Amino acid sequence: MPDPAPAIAVPPSGIDGFLGTRASLGMDVVLVGLIALLPVLAWSVAAVRRGRYLLHKRLQLFIAAALAAAIVVFEIDVRLVSDWRLRAAASPFWPGGVLAALAVHLVFAVSTFVLLVWVVWEAVARFPSPPTPGTHGPRHRRMARLAAADLVLTAITGSVFYWLAFVAG
Numbered sequence: 507m508p509d510p511a512p513a514i515a516v517p518p519s520g521i522d523g524f525l526g527t528r529a530s531l532g533m534d535v536v537l538v539g540l541i542a543l544l545p546v547l548a549w550s551v552a553a554v555r556r557g558r559y560l561l562h563k564r565l566q567l568f569i570a571a572a573l574a575a576a577i578v579v580f581e582i583d584v585r586l587v588s589d590w591r592l593r594a595a596a597s598p599f600w601p602g603g604v605l606a607a608l609a610v611h612l613v614f615a616v617s618t619f620v621l622l623v624w625v626v627w628e629a630v631a632r633f634p635s636p637p638t639p640g641t642h643g644p645r646h647r648r649m650a651r652l653a654a655a656d657l658v659l660t661a662i663t664g665s666v667f668y669w670l671a672f673v674a675g
Contacts, residue, residue, distance in 0.1 A: 520588025528593045529672035532583025536576045537668050540661045543569055547654055559637040563629070569657075570626050573619070594671035604671045611663035618660045621653035 523534030550565035584590050594604050625646065632642040 519592060520583065523672075527668075527672040528596060529668065530583055530588035530590065530593060532579050532588060533590065533593075533668065533672065536580045536583075537664060539572060539576050539579075540664055543572055544658065544661055546572075547657060551654065559633075559639075563633075563637050566626060566629070570622055573622065573657075577619070590671070597671055597675045599670045599674055604667070607663065607667040607670050611660070611667045614656055614660040614663050618653065618656040621649065621656055625649045625653045 521531040523529040523531045525534045525537070527534075529537070546565055546569055550562050550569065553559075553565060554562035594600050597604055599607075628642065628649070629637075629646055632646075633640055
């Protein structure tokens with residue numbers, strides 16, 4: 507029986523990232539951006555606890571805009587520029603572990619998006635300008651805590667996915 511043909515290395519599509527992994531530029535931007543938002547989230551929580559409601563509002567709107575930009579960058583990268591599956595194929599966790607990690611990450615990413623849109627929309631609609639505490643406060647606090655926890659879990663699961671897909675191996 508003849509030896510099987512040697513595997514041909516296929517160069518990854520798209521623009522290589524800046525973190526020195528197999529990931530594309532878009533993936534690196536999204537990962538770094540998502541992790542960088544966590545201190546901004548902590549700053550925002552600290553601001554509202556100190557009664558700095560306008561700063562809290564501005565930081566939350568910045569977080570929402572940054573996450574929207576990350577979604578746009580991600581979608582452009584995976585749909586038009588890079589083939590993330592080709593880049594992840596070298597992982598020893600491909601396909602099972604990578605796809606499982608992606609599925610878990612997407613649960614948190616989608617729910618974070620929905621919760622954040624809801625919390626920001628209701629806050630803009632129900633709180634006065636400039637913002638001050640109001641009757642909507644207790645509900646806002648509960649939903650915001652859930653959205654914040656979801657954002658942290660999105661960053662954690664996104665980092666796990668990134669490591670399994672683009673670092674491991």
